[in-house]
Amino acid sequence: MHAWPASEVPALPGKGRDLRIHDTATGGRVTLAPGPVARIYVCGITPYDATHMGHAATYNAFDLVQRVWLDTKRQVHYVQNVTDVDDPLLERAIRDGIDWVGLAERETALFREDMTALRMLPPQHYIGAVEAIPGIVPLVERLRDSGAAYELDGDIYFSVEADPHFGQVSNYDTELMRHLSAERGGDPDRPGKKNPLDPMLWMAAREGEPSWDGGSLGPGRPGWHIECVAIALDHLGMGFDVQGGGSDLIFPHHEMGASHAQTLTGEFPMAKAYVHAGMVALHGEKMSKSKGNLVFVSKxxxxxxxxxxxxxxxxxxxxxxxxxxxxxxxxxxxxxxxRWRAAVSRPDGPSADALVEELREALSDDLDTPTALAAVDRWAELQTAEGGTDESAPGLVSRAVDALLGVAL
Structure with missing residues (x-):
């Protein structure tokens, strides 16, 4: 699966600062100091209704992470998935009377267009769940054969008790985990499970639903969490720098994914930092496909x-x-x-060297974008009120805003 074209990121004088960012697992800030290549995995869309403002806010956050790293003169290895087969997608296709493959392709194409328009940097690897199935099946077989997974009426479940670190991403209590599991695609009340929280790794083929060859697992399709684990391990390996997504992925998705990976490899942790973007609401309620209260980028x-x-x-x-x-x-x-475009359109202006450093400091401080915007506002106000004589300043401001904030002036 192909991603979208990359916009050029201007090079700035000097060098950026290492990123201090909030880590969900520890509950505090960590300083990320990757090697020459920073590694990040961000969970992608389930393409049945893209791209609403909640999506845009999430991918904007992790675009900023990449831009901070690029400003430190590092390369970035960014991986993102597309859950192009899942219950919500199949349900929407049935509701609308259309082919699920066509629906997924249409909405993924629209997502690419929106990401391009918003100047989001693309992943180096953009992988669909369907194309990842050949790599998923062996992982499920390994978990089953090691005793970390078990069969229930043809379906394969992961045993959360197989991972001694289970629960250390979210730090939620069992009651909240069970509630969120039921709310977010799990089946905690299914009879026969060893633990109500155990997530499905492989769903045996259902009549009227798509399925694939699962080798010794039998025909079926993968569970949600193992999809991202297979893709991340294949392209990034363990101990990558950032696992990212919206805060609604903390549990079960990122918790379960970490346990899958840690059990498969015997290594801990899966990611050095678990970073989550907040939710965007409309009319007092979180934007949700199920509620239909969405503002679409394309609209x-x-x-x-x-x-x-x-x-x-x-x-x-x-x-x-x-x-x-x-x-x-x-x-x-x-x-x-x-205001910003008017300010940078002049032939000269106040020096912008300090502004570049203010932007770097704000973004390195847990992506403090309101402070970064306020810094550009002050430069623009000074430009309007007093002007300046530095002929390089407007161009430097324009390049800095583009490089660090992704906004083309």
Whole structure:
């Protein structure tokens, strides 16, 4: 599966700072100091209704992580999946009376278009669940053969008790885990499971649903969590720098994925930091496909909204915070974009050297984008009020905003 084209990231003078970021597993900030190549895995979409503002906020956060790393003169190895076969996708296809493969392809193509418009840096490896199945089957077989998984009516389940570190990503108690499992695709009440929290690794073929050759597992399709584990281990290996996604993936998805990987390899942890973006609400409720309260990037673009303004709207909030999308949020972003573009359109201006360092410091401090935007606001205000004589300043501001915030002026 192919990703989307990469926009050029301008090189800035000097060198950026190492990223200090909140790690869900430890509950505090960690300083990430990768080697020459930083490794990041971000969980992708289930392509049946893309791309709403919650998606955009999540991928914006991890785009910023990449930009901070690139500014430190590192390379970035970024991997993202597409869950192109799963119950929600199949259910939507049945509801709409369309082929599930066509639905997945259509929505994935739209997602690529939105990511391109928003100047999100693409992954080096963009892998669909279906194409990953040949690598998933051997992992499930290994877990089963080692006693870390078991069969129940043809389905294969992972035993969470096989991982001594289970629970150390979310640090949730059992009651909350069970509640979230039921809410987010698990089946804690299924009779016969060894532990209600045990997640499915391989679903035996169901009548009327797609299935693939599972070798000794029999025909079927993979569970949600093992999909990402197979892709991450294949392309990044254990101990990669960041496992990313929305905060709704903390449990069960990232918890279970970590346990799968740790049990398979005997190594701990799967990732050095588990980083999660907050949820975006509309009319007082989290944006959700099931609720239908969505604001789509593609709809805004069709309505003539500049993608750079959409990105500025996302950047106006801390990535970890839950926040609400409103018309005022977008209007403020549109106005800010206009002010910034007017400021950099002049032939000279106030020195921007300090501004570049302010942006670097803000972003290295747990991706503090509101502080970064305020710094550019101050430079633009000074440009409007007093101007300056530095002929290089407008160009430097434009390059810095592009390189570090992903906003083209």
């Amino acid at each position: 805004l673009r069709r309505d003539g909204v500049d993608p750079a303004a959409i990105r500025l709207a996302l950047l106006s909030h801390r990535y970890r915070d839950d926040w609400e999308w409103t018309d005022e949020v977008l209007e403020t972003a549109v106005e800010r974009l206009g």
